Amino acid sequence: MNVQPPINFAALDAKYEEASQILMRRPPVLCAGCPHRASFYVLKKATGGKALFPTDIGCYALGIAPPLSVGDLLICMGASVGTAGGVSRATGADTVAIIGDSTFFHAGMPALVNAVYNNHKFVLAVLDNLTTAMTGHQPHPGTGKTATGTPGKRVLIEEVARGCGVSFVKVVNPFHIDEAVKTVKEALEVPGPAVVVFRAPCALLLAREKRRKGERPEPYRVTDACTNCMACIKTIGCPALVIRGGKVAIDEVLCTGCGLCAQVCPYQAIETPKEVKA
CATH class of the missing domain: 3.30.70.20 (Alpha-Beta Plaits)
Known part of the structure; x- marks a missing residue:
């Protein structure tokens, strides 16, 4: 039809290319003070970096990039737990599934029940920063607040895991490195599913709270x-x-x-x- 679009996309592409040569190139990174960075350091130290790490959808997906380099498999939200069971069974390698607190409530629990049912041997590392950070700090059942900000019944991840039948469930502060490493090493020895909850608040939430005070x-x-x-x-x-x-x-x-x-x-x-x- 020989219709010319009102926008010159070729010119825009040229401008983008020109600008890209000026901008500093850097990968996306976790915020300064992010507890996930400490959690990844703990996991690498406890496993010697030799475990397989199915990861999930959230800020912590950035752990795939160097220098943290924790994350070997990322499919879709909630898939880390289910794939960990299969990877562990197929390879016999130490396997650590990584999932966030909000994602655990959204899509991680059914796979954990399946892991208990089939006695899949892997560690589930739940990175609990007490918020849904990646999408704007929305609350979830583990925060004790509803979507409107009113108080709600808080559902603890560790209690959910025990309710699913997991025998080894521990909560650690990822910034307490030695204690956290020791706990992960213990979890790796469990002949079935084990859950370690890494609990520390999101750095952005902490910063806001400090400013208020x-x-x-x-x-x-x-x-x-x-x-x-x-x-x-x-x-x-x-x-x-x-x-x-x-x-x-x-x-x-x-x-x-x-x-x-x-x-x-x-x-x-x-x-x-x-x-x-x-």
Whole structure:
């Protein structure tokens, strides 16, 4: 028909290409202070990075990318639990399914029941940041709030797991690295399904709460003991860790004071902050 569209798409494509050459290239990353980053560090440390990790739909899907590199299989919402049972049975390898709190309630429970029924040997790591962070912090049954913000009956993930028949169910704080690693190692020895709930609030929710109270975390800082080995950056990839003048530094604006970097540093070259008034 030789009808010319009102928009010159070729010109737009050329503009996009031109702009892409100017913009800094970087992958999407978990927020500074995100508890999922600590959970992934724990899982890699506990398994030596040799386990298979079916993952799921949520912020934690970003764990697939380096340097975290936790996530071998991603199909659809809720599929991590079901595929973990099949992967474990087919390969005999250590398998850790990763699912978020909201996704667990939405689509993870039926597969967990099936895992108990068939005695599938794998660990289910539920990353519970007490919100549905990826889509805008909507509540879910584990938050104790309804969709309108009114109080509701809180449903605990660990109680649901026990109700499904899982015998090994433990809750850990992902920022308590040694304790969490020990718990995951115990879970890997269970001859059936085991559930570990990694519970710590979303960093964005914590930041909002602190602002409401007129508080702020004092950022961590890198001391002169730093050898510039880059272990912190190469291991956890927190966006608050930056390079300034060829040396590792911490962005004071982005740092939430979670302390993961201090635990990762092999030279104890990152100082602990103190909570201060804004």
